Amino acid sequence: xxxSNDDNxxxxxxxxxxxxxxxxxxxANPGAIHELGVKEKKKLENARAKIAKILNARRDExxxxxxxxxxxxxxxxxxxxxxxxxxxxxxxxxIPRPFKNLSPFPHIVTTNIEHASVLEVYKHLERTKQARVxxxxxxxxxxxxxxxxxxxxxxxxxxxxxxxxNNEIGTIQPIGEIAKEIRHWKKGKNRFLEHGYFSAxxxxxxxxxxxxxxxxxxxxxxxxxxxxxxxxxPINVQKLGVDLMSFNGAKIYGPKGVGALYVKKNTPISKIMxxxxxxxxxxxxxxxxxxxxxxxxxxxxxxxxxxxxxKRLSRLRDYFFIRLQEMSKTVFDxxxxxxxxxxxxxxxxxxxxxxxxxxxxxxxxxxGRGIMASAKSAxxxxxxxxxxxxxxIHPKTSETDGxxxxxxxxxxxxxxxxYTIKSLSKIxxxxxxxxx
Amino acid sequence: xxxSNDDNxxxxxxxxxxxxxxxxxxxANPGAIHELGVKEKKKLENARAKIAKILNARRDExxxxxxxxxxxxxxxxxxxxxxxxxxxxxxxxxIPRPFKNLSPFPHIVTTNIEHASVLEVYKHLERTKQARVxxxxxxxxxxxxxxxxxxxxxxxxxxxxxxxxNNEIGTIQPIGEIAKEIRHWKKGKNRFLEHGYFSAxxxxxxxxxxxxxxxxxxxxxxxxxxxxxxxxxPINVQKLGVDLMSFNGAKIYGPKGVGALYVKKNTPISKIMxxxxxxxxxxxxxxxxxxxxxxxxxxxxxxxxxxxxxKRLSRLRDYFFIRLQEMSKTVFDxxxxxxxxxxxxxxxxxxxxxxxxxxxxxxxxxxGRGIMASAKSAxxxxxxxxxxxxxxIHPKTSETDGxxxxxxxxxxxxxxxxYTIKSLSKIxxxxxxxxx
Numbered sequence: 001x002x003x004s005n006d007d008n009x010x011x012x013x014x015x016x017x018x019x020x021x022x023x024x025x026x027x028a029n030p031g032a033i034h035e036l037g038v039k040e041k042k043k044l045e046n047a048r049a050k051i052a053k054i055l056n057a058r059r060d061e062x063x064x065x066x067x068x069x070x071x072x073x074x075x076x077x078x079x080x081x082x083x084x085x086x087x088x089x090x091x092x093x094x095i096p097r098p099f100k101n102l103s104p105f106p107h108i109v110t111t112n113i114e115h116a117s118v119l120e121v122y123k124h125l126e127r128t129k130q131a132r133v134x135x136x137x138x139x140x141x142x143x144x145x146x147x148x149x150x151x152x153x154x155x156x157x158x159x160x161x162x163x164x165x166n167n168e169i170g171t172i173q174p175i176g177e178i179a180k181e182i183r184h185w186k187k188g189k190n191r192f193l194e195h196g197y198f199s200a201x202x203x204x205x206x207x208x209x210x211x212x213x214x215x216x217x218x219x220x221x222x223x224x225x226x227x228x229x230x231x232x233x234p235i236n237v238q239k240l241g242v243d244l245m246s247f248n249g250a251k252i253y254g255p256k257g258v259g260a261l262y263v264k265k266n267t268p269i270s271k272i273m274x275x276x277x278x279x280x281x282x283x284x285x286x287x288x289x290x291x292x293x294x295x296x297x298x299x300x301x302x303x304x305x306x307x308x309x310x311k312r313l314s315r316l317r318d319y320f321f322i323r324l325q326e327m328s329k330t331v332f333d334x335x336x337x338x339x340x341x342x343x344x345x346x347x348x349x350x351x352x353x354x355x356x357x358x359x360x361x362x363x364x365x366x367x368g369r370g371i372m373a374s375a376k377s378a379x380x381x382x383x384x385x386x387x388x389x390x391x392x393i394h395p396k397t398s399e400t401d402g403x404x405x406x407x408x409x410x411x412x413x414x415x416x417x418x419y420t421i422k423s424l425s426k427i428x429x430x431x432x433x434x435x436x
Numbered sequence: 437x438x439x440s441n442d443d444n445x446x447x448x449x450x451x452x453x454x455x456x457x458x459x460x461x462x463x464a465n466p467g468a469i470h471e472l473g474v475k476e477k478k479k480l481e482n483a484r485a486k487i488a489k490i491l492n493a494r495r496d497e498x499x500x501x502x503x504x505x506x507x508x509x510x511x512x513x514x515x516x517x518x519x520x521x522x523x524x525x526x527x528x529x530x531i532p533r534p535f536k537n538l539s540p541f542p543h544i545v546t547t548n549i550e551h552a553s554v555l556e557v558y559k560h561l562e563r564t565k566q567a568r569v570x571x572x573x574x575x576x577x578x579x580x581x582x583x584x585x586x587x588x589x590x591x592x593x594x595x596x597x598x599x600x601x602n603n604e605i606g607t608i609q610p611i612g613e614i615a616k617e618i619r620h621w622k623k624g625k626n627r628f629l630e631h632g633y634f635s636a637x638x639x640x641x642x643x644x645x646x647x648x649x650x651x652x653x654x655x656x657x658x659x660x661x662x663x664x665x666x667x668x669x670p671i672n673v674q675k676l677g678v679d680l681m682s683f684n685g686a687k688i689y690g691p692k693g694v695g696a697l698y699v700k701k702n703t704p705i706s707k708i709m710x711x712x713x714x715x716x717x718x719x720x721x722x723x724x725x726x727x728x729x730x731x732x733x734x735x736x737x738x739x740x741x742x743x744x745x746x747k748r749l750s751r752l753r754d755y756f757f758i759r760l761q762e763m764s765k766t767v768f769d770x771x772x773x774x775x776x777x778x779x780x781x782x783x784x785x786x787x788x789x790x791x792x793x794x795x796x797x798x799x800x801x802x803x804g805r806g807i808m809a810s811a812k813s814a815x816x817x818x819x820x821x822x823x824x825x826x827x828x829i830h831p832k833t834s835e836t837d838g839x840x841x842x843x844x845x846x847x848x849x850x851x852x853x854x855y856t857i858k859s860l861s862k863i864x865x866x867x868x869x870x871x872x
Binding site for chain 2: 032034067070
C-alpha cells in the first residue's frame, strides 16, 4: 500500500493497480484516466506550455519525440507523406492546364552541409524516388546565400530545410532572411490558389479559413534543425518565420532520448510511426513525462542565461582562436586554417584544420592529456566517414587533413584554454616530425 | 576545469571541450573517440551484453529504440522494407513458373487482439497497399490456436507477429508452439530454395552459408511483442523460437522512452529512420546510454525475482478473482464476466466486465477512493476507442458494457485487494440504482 506525496493534500492512501500501464506509480501513464494518470498528464502539458512560451508558439504546436534525429525525420518524411496523402502530387489526378508539367513527385531544397539526420533522409527519399532534392552549396564561409535558396525553388517545392547552426563548424545560417525570401517567392507565385488547384475539400482539411490558407498553406514549408543553435541564438519561431523546428535535450544540458518538433498550425504533416494517438496523433508511444519535464526545465535555464553565456563564450572563443593562431605560427611558421565564418558563428565553436596531421590522432593525443575534443577527418571520403561539411568549404583539402573541433560550454574557463593550447603545442611539436 | 571520478585512476584533470556532442560531460557521446566517449561506449555495450545474456541472444542481435512502439514499428516496417528492397516482391521481376501467381506485395499473419502499435502499422500498410494482412481470430479464451496461424500462412507470407501476452486481458499466447508450426510449415514448403527463386546473390546478402539459409532465411519470420510478458514469462529467444522480440523499460520498473528489439542474425530488416549509423545502422540518433543502462539493470532485477513474483502474484490474482466473484453475487445475484483464460494468463492481470455499468465511470469512482485501475469500454465502437480485445472475445457485449483491468505489481498486497473489493462493492451498490 502506497502513500502519495501530494503537496496540497494530506497524505492519503493510494492503491496502485495499474502496473500494466506503467510499472512505476511515481510516473503513471499520462493516458490513464485515474488520479495519478491525470497528474502525469498535467506535468506533460505544463512542460509543453513552458516550451511553447519560450518559442512563442502555441501549446498544440509542440510535438515531443525521442530526439533531434526523430524530429528531423518526422519533419521531412512527415511533410512528404502528408503531401502524398493529400494528393497534391498524385500523378493520376486530373491536373488543371497551368500545371500540366507538374512533376509526379515533390521537390525539397536544402544545403550541402546539413546534419546526417537530415541528409540521410533525403538520400532515402531519392533512392526510393519519393522526392527530388536540390542541395544548395554554401559559400566558403560555410554560410548559405538566401538568394540561392530562393533561386532553387520550383513550383514542385514542398519543403525548404536549412539548419540553424552547423554542428561541425558552428556557422549560423540566416534563417530569418531565408524565411523572408520564401515568403516573397510565395507571394509572387500565388499559383495554387489563383488557379484553383486545391479543391474546396482540401482547403477544409488543412485550414479553417481562406485567409489562413493564403497565409500558411502555401508550399514550400520551411524547416530548421535548431539542435546546435538553441543554446545561443534567438528561438522565437514567429520572428524566425519557420514552420517546423527541431531540437533535443542532450545539447541543452538536458535529458538524452528526448526531443521536440515545433510544427506550425496548418502545416501538412503525417506520422512516421504508428500506434496510439499520443501527441496529436503524430507520435505514438507512452509519453516520457520525466524526460519531457526535464527538457522544458533545461530550455528554461538555457534561455535564462543565454545572453550572459553568449557574451562569456564569445570572448573565450575569440581568445582561443588568437592563441591557436599564435601557437600555429610558432610550430608551423604558417597561419592556421580556420573552418567557417568567424563572426556568424556559435559562441562555443572552434574548428581548425591542421595541415598534414590526421585529426583522429590529435583527438586521441589530446584525450591522453585529459582534453576531450572532436575530430572529423576528410581523409576517408570513400568509406562515408568524411566530413561533407569540411569538404564543402575547403574543396581542396588534402587527403590526410582533418578538422579538429573544440566546443565550449558552461564549465569552460580561460585556464582550460591555456592548458589546451599548451598541450596541443606539445603534441604538434612531437607529431610534426612524422607528418612532414 | 573538471575532475573525473574514475574509480581506478587517481583523480586527474579532465577538460571537456566536446559540448556540441553532448552538453553533459557526465554522459558524453558514445560516438566520440576520446576517453569519455569510449567510457560511454563501454557502458552501452555492457548494457547490450547483459540483455543479450538474459535473452540467450548474441550481443549484436539487440537493437535499442525509444520504446516498445518504436520496436514494433521497426520490426514490422523494417522486415517489409527489407523484403521490398531485396526485391523478393518486386512485381517486375521475372518469376519462375511455379510462382507465376505470386502476389505483388507481401503477406503478414497476426491476431485480432494485438496492441495498437502493431495493429496501426498493419492498417498503414494496408492503406498504402504495401502488404496484405490476415488477422487470425483468437478463441473465446483470448488465446490463438497455433494451427490456425499455420493455416493462414501462404507462399507470400513474410512475417507472423503474435503478442506474447495481451495487455488488456493478460492471456498468454503459445509462442513456442506457433514457432514450431511455422518451422514445420517451412520444412514442408521448401519452395523458394527448391525452385531457386532466390538468386545466388541474394543468398550471399542475407546469409553466409547454405545451411544457414535453409535454417534461417525462410519466410515467414516470426515477431512477438513481449512488452507485457517480460516481467513474468520465459524470455529465452532460442527456446521461444522467435526471430524478433520487442520490449521496453516502462513496463519492467525501468526507464521511460527506452526500448529494445531482438533481431535474430540473418533476419532481413531495414531502418525506418535515417541519420547516423548507430545500432548497426538500424536506429540512428545519439544513444541514450543512461536509459539503456537502466533498462539492462531493470531486466536483471525482473529476471532475478521472476519466479518468486510469479508465484506471489498468481496467488494474489486468484484470490482477487474469488473475492470479485463473491462480491458480484452479493451485489448482482449473478457471477461476474471474466475476460480471458484463467490459467494461461499473466500472474498480475485481473480483467472483469461488470454488466450494465460503464467502466470509465468505475475507474473514476475507484480513483476517488485512492484506487488506480484501468478501463477499456466497448461502448463507443464508432469513435475508435472501443476495446477490440474485449469485442474479439465477447462479441455480444452490450453497448454500455466495459471492462475493468486491475494489474498487480511489486508493491501489491492482500490488504490492497481487500480494500479494493470493499470499495468496489460500495461503488457498485451506489451505481446499481442508476444502471438497471
